[in-house]
Amino acid sequence: MESLRWLIPLLAVVAIFVGGIRALLSLRRSEESLICTTCGAETDMPQSTARGSFAIEVVLWLALIIPGLLYSLWRQSTRRKVCPACGSATLILADTPDGRKRAEQLPKGKS
Ligand SMILES: [Zn+2]
Incomplete structure (x- = not known):
């Protein structure tokens, strides 16, 4: 060889x-907290693809x-x-007006 x-x-x-x-x-x-606009899961450790x-x-x-x-x-x-819960690349900063609005609207994705 x-x-x-x-x-x-x-x-x-x-x-x-x-x-x-x-x-x-x-x-x-x-290190910011992120929120997924698809499933509502919050994470500060997003996966990346x-x-x-x-x-x-x-x-x-x-x-x-x-x-x-x-x-x-x-x-x-x-x-x-990407969201560790559902895999969507729809994470936005949770500490923004839009992020807080999303957090209230969407069900808590704790699982
Ligand atoms: Zn998600």
Whole structure:
């Protein structure tokens, strides 16, 4: 498996790169309370999902480094906060007039 020898350091670089960007973005994570306008759940720990596909990311990295790099950057920079209860990307700040209005209107999503 001579041809696979370069693959290990490459995958290590990809893992470090993606992990690094993820860590940087999570440092910027807001501590504010958020409310989901779909189900009414309140959270200060929204989940985040990246757009695109991890499989495409790996293929691009393996095929050509630069597109893989760009694709990784695009995916990590377009991560969206989603509701941990229902998965909707409709979280708004709870500590706003609109957020408080939503909290009163919607049933409490405690579960
Ligand atoms: Zn929700």
